[in-house]
Structures are given as structure tokens and as C-alpha cells.
Amino acid sequence: MLLELRKLSVSYGKAVALENVSLQIAAGEFVAVLGPNGAGKSTLLRAISRSQTSTGMLEFRGESLHGHPAHAVVGKGICHCPEGRRLFPELTVLKNLMLGAYLRRDATAVAADLSVVYSLFPILEERGPQIVSTLSGGQQQMVAIGRALMGKPSLLLLDEPSVGIAHRLKIEIFDAIKRIQQGGTAILMAEQDAQSALRIADRVYVLENGSVARSGSSDELRDDDHIRRIYLGI
Numbered sequence: 203m204l205l206e207l208r209k210l211s212v213s214y215g216k217a218v219a220l221e222n223v224s225l226q227i228a229a230g231e232f233v234a235v236l237g238p239n240g241a242g243k244s245t246l247l248r249a250i251s252r253s254q255t256s257t258g259m260l261e262f263r264g265e266s267l268h269g270h271p272a273h274a275v276v277g278k279g280i281c282h283c284p285e286g287r288r289l290f291p292e293l294t295v296l297k298n299l300m301l302g303a304y305l306r307r308d309a310t311a312v313a314a315d316l317s318v319v320y321s322l323f324p325i326l327e328e329r330g331p332q333i334v335s336t337l338s339g340g341q342q343q344m345v346a347i348g349r350a351l352m353g354k355p356s357l358l359l360l361d362e363p364s365v366g367i368a369h370r371l372k373i374e375i376f377d378a379i380k381r382i383q384q385g386g387t388a389i390l391m392a393e394q395d396a397q398s399a400l401r402i403a404d405r406v407y408v409l410e411n412g413s414v415a416r417s418g419s420s421d422e423l424r425d426d427d428h429i430r431r432i433y434l435g436i
Contacts, residue, residue, distance in 0.1 A: 204229045204388050205250070205280075205357055208259035212245050219245040220412045222258070227357065227390055232383040234403035234420075235392045236433060241409040243392035244285055247359045250390070251275055251282035262357070277305050279356035285365065285392075287346040291335035295326055298334050298345050302352030312352070318385075319348040322378045340371030347375070351382065358382065360391040364398060376402055396433035400424050408433075 205227040212220040248254035320327040323344040380402045393399040408416040
């Protein structure tokens, strides 16, 4: 198993954000986490990338991640594309992308991975010298995903990649995310757009009030009455 969580919990003071969350991701698998605002989706990804402390079992390739700082987790093969993108707005597209490879010393491989990013998002090659703050929201999201890919992850964490993006670019981004998985990278994606997530993910966990309320294959949950009523509006 690539990633395994068992009874993972996170609290902010007396407020419990996650409680006894258990999930698994196999190498190359695409898993989505659905849930409303405040369900704990972003907290879950931060706990995995170690930008948020947690209790319970958290193992990557059989090794505990507890006690590892966030930069060490990146070095182990987990890259986090956070909600809100968090780019460096005063830098160019290319410089933002290259910051994702800051731990790497394999220049030839870095150049090859930059070509992969450009193949996924051709507009970024065209906009390479452009200051990133001048891009549209969708294009900035492409930069954020590309930056995470430049770390050469085995597991890519994506937090709400469709928020605030025009429908046309949202479709393009989700298609690119599926291609990333098809290239061999495992993906854990937190997302509110249940319809899109169920279309492209292999399996789904549903978080409600900080706990896993449902889990199963995308096909199973697409036919679940609760999911259809609450998340798909049908």
C-alpha cells in the first residue's frame, strides 16, 4: 500500500477537525475525498503533507510520517497542491514551476518533467515569461498543479482544484489530472464538485463532520441515494 491512514485525528484546540479517519491509497490509484465546507477535507491533506500535526497511524510506503517536517515529506514523494494555489504572484510562470523542483539536483530529469507539464498545460509554455498574477484563475491553477508535479511525486495531493474556475478550464484541468494518474502518479483529491470527481476517480471517501461517512468505488457511490441527493442534486 502506498499510503495508509488509520484512526487519524486532528484537533484545533478543543475543536475536533478530523476524528478516527482511516483510508488507503494504492500506487497509481486515484482517490477523491468529497464533503461540504468544514468537513475536514483540507485538514486531511495538510495532515498527510505534515503541514498540520495529527495523531493516529500515517504511513507512506510502510514508513510513519509522524515527526517528519513538510519538506522531508516532499522528498519522500508526496507533493501538495493547496487550496487557493498559493503561488508567488510577483514571479513568472516558469519560476513558479521551477520552485517545485527545489529539492532536486537531476537537471536533465527536471527539464524532462517540465516538458511533461507543458504537454499537460500547453498555455504555460507560451506564458512562461509572464508574471503569474496576470493569469486567469484557471491558468494559475494549472501553474499550481504543474509546480507540484515538478517535485516528481509518487502521490499528488490536490485540494479543491476546481474552485473559482470557468467551466471550460475546469474540464481541461480535470482531464489533465486524469492524464497525470494514467502516467503512474497516485492522486488524492479533495473536491466539492462531486459529479466531476466521480467521473474521474477510482474510489471515493465522503467526509462529514470530520469522519468518513461513506466510501466505495466511484460507480458504487454514484448509485448511492444519499450521494445522489446531497452531492449530485438528483
